[in-house]
Amino acid sequence: MKKHSNICQEAVFNKIYKEQVQSLRNFMFFKTKSTDASYDLAQEAFLKLWQNCGKVAPNKAKSYLFTTANNLFLNTVAHKKVQFKFTQGVKKSQDNNSPEFLLEEKEFGQKLQKALDSLTQLQRTAFLLSRVEGKKYREIAAIYNISEKAAGKRVLDALEKLRETIENL
């Protein structure tokens, strides 16, 4: 009989952890906006994977982790209102680092934070998965178990709403 690689084997588990933990952490971070909460949720999802190592095929581990993390997130109640942080001094192709420009950038960053807060959790996460993680609609669709088209619409709607909110601030 052929031996399949199994998540219960420590080496296999370690490999999956190293490959997936950062993107899972980001996913939870987009949802929770919290460094600590996202850490706990990502770790907890991996703990669940280990406990069910015999039931999950290695090629299904990624979707298992994202689904589990998402469910774990839904189970947690009452999140602290936190805001995302952005790196100071966004680099632009043109060499325009005048104080006016920097101030404008800072203001824009603040507006963006508020705009992101105005999004629903689902819109925000989908948008950030697309922009920050560079995920395709297909991958976002797989995480939420929705159609590719619905995933694309979710990202586009989020972008539209962000633009509206920023313009109205």
Place this chain on the structure above:
Amino acid sequence: METKQALEKWLNNEASPADMQVLNQWPGFDIYKKIDTHTKAMVLPEHDAISGLKALKDTFLLTSPQQKTPKVITMPRLLKIAALLILLVLSSVFVTSLPTNIQAPIATTQTIELPDSSKITLKENGRISYKKYGWPFTREVTLEGEAYFEVAKGKTFTVVTPTANVSVLGTCFNVKTENDLLIVSCFEGLVSVQANGINTLVSAGDSFSFSPMIVNNKIYTSKPTWIFNESSFVDMPLETVLMEIEKHYKVTITTKNIDVTLRYTGSFTHTNLDQALQTVTQPLNLSFSKDSKNEVQIYNLKKQ
């Protein structure tokens, strides 16, 4: 329309240079691009995989110590099936090898129905043993004492006695064993008796005594008489007949001036001692007397 498609493609990170050209010419794209650039500058929590993994493994130990070593020795599926089959076969062999023992109580006959609806009528004190669960494979009965067999048709049916094997295919026959004595009477069909290395065929209506030498007698009843609570004898010494009476009625018989080698043919009932004694003594012109202590004396009237 074109710009919307290009925007969607750009959002999906798959815009072509042509799409970018369309977008860059569109004034509304500026703000989208700005949003995108700023969003991408988001500070993400850096997940240290090594310390995270270590922390996780400490958690395994804390939350579920037994989960750490779920070492289950698994067999290949084929081996599992094989093991199960072997277990089944062994247990069935064990079950089929268990013998069923039946002993008829004193002074009553007992009828035993075998799994294939063959019937055994066991005479008092007779003892049989057979394998109930192995019956479909070997029809074999071990007999001590006397029993009448009505065998359903089928495989060879064998009666094992201390001195011989009696085998048939389907018939009615009687087997009597007593010490070295063996009498096989066949009422229907054909019976084969394997005794002392000699194979004897007993056909319907024949009765063979096998010890010490083979004697053939005729039988005239359709069933052995003891089934009807009678003992019957064909040309047997009187001594044997009297011993039989002693056995049935638990009495002691003494004889006086009698030739006990006289031959007797006939039967006696098992239900009435007086009647039994009468049927045996009268044809031989003998008399008997009984006393209260279950002692019977048989004597010759004429000689006295």
